[in-house]
Amino acid sequence: MDILLDNLPILIPFIVVQVAFGLIALIHVLRHPYYRFGNKIMWAFVVMLVNIFGPIIYFVFGRGEDQ
Template identity: 50%
Template structure:
């Protein structure tokens, strides 16, 4: 248990960043109808299943033009 408390200052910001990215990606997926690849359901699954990498992949290659 002492090892976990040593890493908490590093883990907590990563969790907050991951949650913020996932929420931002989900809001964007739900509000915008066009994507470069795939469809809305596929991107929701990617964002939720691949938690840290999914939102980054969506914002880099999946998001369509505004």
């Protein structure tokens, strides 16, 4: 437990970035109806359950063109 408390100042920026990136991706999933493949429910699960890589995967592979 002491190791976590000692490294907390280093971990806080990473946690903030992860939460912010996840929320941005989730908001985008919920507002846009077009995806390259998959559906809204699948991408919401990917974004929320795969931590930092879920939003990256969504923005690279899942985000469709606005029509």
